């Protein structure tokens with residue numbers, strides 16, 4: 197038996213060890229979301245919730261990634277732009293502090309593209325080719341007419357997204373280790389070649405619960421089965437009414453098993469311990485009906501969404517106010533990016549002194 201480990205095992209171990217080292221004061225958390233669609237509950241538990249937790253202790257810079265969105269939605273730039281504005285408003289509505297953090301729109305910071313040029317030159321093709329998500333997505337990309345260079349080079353732009361702001365930590369799921377490791381390698385190579393000191397970002401791991409969509413299948417944009425983060429109250433009720441339950445509960449009198457029911461997986465996220473203590477025995481003894489169970493959940497979901505829903509509407513109804521917030525965030529992002537780019541040009545000799 198051999199105890200030798202593959203390089204990817206070692207990478208995983210190293211990334212885990214790094215993650216255990218909590219970010220120090222002064223760290224800068226960098227993250228973003230593509231503006232391809234409305235935010236849904238998966239986006240909340242997969243990213244936004246963690247950003248909200250982190251902002252208590254750390255500075256953060258969060259980007260609405262509209263260029264990344266264009267890799268798959270290049271035929272619909274107006275939709276990408278509309279969602280960018282909505283997502284920005286939703287982040288604020290859910291409590292992301294736009295004064296404490298820097299919140300920007302990716303395309304408003306053209307300095308990013310210049311750093312990306314360097315990264316594209318120094319990144320071997322084989323590095324981008326080996327990214328698992330590219331390998332997995334290639335067939336889908338061909339089928340959806342998105343087998344384009346932008347999508348292929350997406351991870352390089354991600355490295356530039358982090359480096360241009362000197363991000364030190366990136367919140368990720370365990371399935372994104374390979375992406376972050378590629379960013380680290382690109383940045384390391386840049387520093388080695390040009391004598392730079394861009395930070396190699398470290399991961400902050402998050403556990404994302406597996407959430408099923410309203411139809412009981414995997415939550416997916418292509419199935420159109422996700423709960424939007426600021427969905428109208430009536431729509432939440434309607435979607436929950438149609439949600440499948442434990443298949444064993446054919447009749448009201450049949451006992452069920454909550455752990456086999458997608459409704460219960462939402463209860464665990466949105467309901468109090470008292471409500472869980474009502475659902476679990478009630479379901480198992482057929483003491484409660486699925487309709488009651490779903491309506492209790494609808495009440496809890498709507499209670500959680502009510503304030504952000506109104507806040508988002510208010511922001512979108514006051515375009516001048518929202519424009520001012522977005523303008524300020526983008527200006528602060530550009531300032532930070534400009535400072536990095538100045539150093540980059542000095543390191544590379546492309547300092548404009550011709």
Ligand code: SF4
Pocket residue numbers: 441442445452453454457458459460475478479480484485486487489490
């Ligand atoms: S009572 Fe609730 S948890 Fe049990 S099967 Fe019905 S909806 Fe699901």
